[in-house]
Amino acid sequence: MPLASYQTSVPVVVDDAKCIADKGCTVCVDVCPLDVLRISDMTNKAYMAYDECWYCMPCEADCPTGAVTVNIPYLLR
Amino acid sequence: MSLDQIVDGLSEVSCDVLVIGGGTAGPMAALKAKLKNPKANVVLLEKANVKRSGAISMGMDGLNNAVIPGYATPEQYTKEITIANDGIVDQKAVYKYAQNCYSIIEELDSFGIRFLKNENGDYAVKKVHHIGTYVLPMPNGETVKKALYRQLRRARILISNRYMATRLLKSADGRIAGAISVNTRTAEMLVIKAKAVILCMGAAGRLGLPTSGYMFGTYENAANSGDGYSMAYHAGAALANLECYQINPLIKDYNGPACAYVAGPFGAFTANNEGSRFIECDYWSGQMMLEFYNELLSGKGPVFLQLKHLHPDTISEIESTLHKVERPTRGLFQQGRGVDYRSESIEMHISEIGFCSGHSASGVFVDDNARTTVPGLYAAGDMASVPHNYMLGAFTNGSVAGLDAMEFADNHDFAEFDAADVASERDRVMAPTKREDGIPPNQIEYKTRRLVNDYLQPPKVTRKYELGMRRLAEAREDMQERMIARNAHELLRALEVQSIMDCADMAVHASLYREESRWGLYHWRTDFPEKDNENWFCHTLLSKQDGKMTSEKRAVEPYIVPIADDEKDLYDKQRIRATA
DSSP, X not given: OOOOOOOOOOSEEEOTTTOXXXXXXXXXXXXXXXXXXXXXXXXXXXXXXXXXOOOOOHHHHHOTTSOEEEOOOGGXX | OOTTOOOOOEEEEEEEEEEEOXXXXXXXXXXXXXXXXXXXXXEEEOSSOGGGOSTTTTOOSEESSOOOTTTOOHHHHHHHHHHHTTTOOOHHHHHHHHHHHHHHHHHHHHTTOOOOBOTTSSBOOBOOSSSSOOBEEOTTGGGHHHHXXXXXXXXXXXXXXXXXXXXXXXXXXXXXXXXXXXXXXXXXXXXXXXXXXXXXXXXXOSSSOOTTOOTTOOSSOTTOBSHHHHHHHHTTOOEEOTTSOBOOEEETTTOSXXXXXXXXXXXXXXXXXXXXXXXXXXXXXXXXXXXXXXXXXXXXOOEEEEOTTSOHHHHHHHHHHHTTSSSTTHHHHHHHTTOOTTTOOEEEEEOOOBBOTTTSSOEEOOOTTOBOSSTTEEEOGGGBSSTTOHHHHXXXXXXXXXXHHHHHHHTOOOOOOOHHHHHHHHHHHHHHHHOSSOBXXXXXXXXXXXXXXXXXXXXXXXXXXXXXXXXXXXXXXXXXXXXXXSSHHHHHXXXXXXXXXXXXXXXXXXHHHOOSOBTGGGBOBTTSOSOOHHHHOEXXXXXXXXXXXXXXXXXXXXXXXXXXXXXXXGGGOOBOOOOO
């Protein structure tokens, strides 16, 4: 069976202007218990690649520049 | 090469003691093992990152079961947990915990974790349980993981993050020989030979589906997909009382604790829609959950946690804890809904089901030395069968496991395993990556967990369980024959679904085996509505025998702390009696 991609509004938002992943920082990607954050090949900034979030906060709490914001996933907001 | 691209690879390492799971029990087990024999190699394997993994990822607001001299005795605590768990307790392990936990508190204190003290410098312990006083707030509870991590680095524990263990290895004579794992970002496989293995892999928290429909909106850290239960099962270890589900009273939709343990000692309470109390005690037990369930269905629901009657300063104090530690997004959630604790009560609901001995009693069977029924294999924390053990139990029993496992490793050489076991496991793990076409893991997981809700959520009806078993078998066939994983991250989820499916099957099997009702809502069977002490005052042990799921009875060990007849049913009297 063919697969379709599924649209979803992701809870973790990264402010590209503040994110220093392009300088080699991977803190948010490293600490996420669900391993859902990645560094974009195009922008070299962190982003949420998989909508599998426990809204737990280490990414936001440990980000050295305050670039990461955790929102409550829409379905349970 | 980008992250998540699949690499076909297999390597092998060895260590003396392998600890799987770096949440709460795991770091303590690794630390104690290493300190006992500093020359030995101790590996701590973690599916996520030890810095922020497990139930206490963002810390913990307090100890729920601290047995502190002057406030409680090990005898009192053992009695309370025996009664709360409806008598089905091997008291030796609970008593040992109660004796040891104070020294663990002192040790955590020496790591820099602070506990609330009163003006005299004594620990300020609060009462939440039905009988005794055991709740100790942690003012800097958000620092727990950092403090533990410092100790691990200092002791030179070898930490391997982002490796998911998938199966245990055994020798022909049944002794533990190591584990097989897979890198969650490359799919490369790693075999770890070990003389002793400690499983600290947390609850099966992704078993039922949250009512929000969001698969990762679980009470437990959603990484806790029951991998430890599944691995122990396939290794032939016995699992105890799995029918004693974990079901919690949580903030509706948010699915985290509200949290009565924090707010209760300040005067908050669980109320119905009339603003009245209906339960005697907010301590989480199956009996309490049954009254909660009854109230929701009685027309007097919804159920709320009520704080609005408290002084604004008190509410601010409670708020500062709830919105900083354990689940800090609680504040954001309430803000989004415009709920201010000063004017509105918190709407509560019943969670989906899971396995977790940390709150109930469903876990891999262990004795008072944290030994499972497989020689050289240990378990501690939420996945081991010591009931109601919470975070402090994970630390304390993790410590017990670490010490005993290192002694085992010191007295045994590596056990030999069959290379064919590694080859067949590699085939099983990689199978979803070899298919061109099929069903992605998220769909199989959603369906499995939706079936768990539809058929397995108590009250347990035999006919529903039989139907559920059939539907789950169909989903299992899809999982085994048609599931696809297109990158390493999807493979991680595909492996987790297999743990979830195993746990669902075990939940069905264990629940049908125990033909009585016990533990309030946790095991309420409508076809056997009464507690039957004559036939079922026993543990049930589930295990894989000759490839088949099997259940058997095991006698409760004679109590070391006697329970008087008029004390046995104290937890059955949760409902507040109407007064004339």
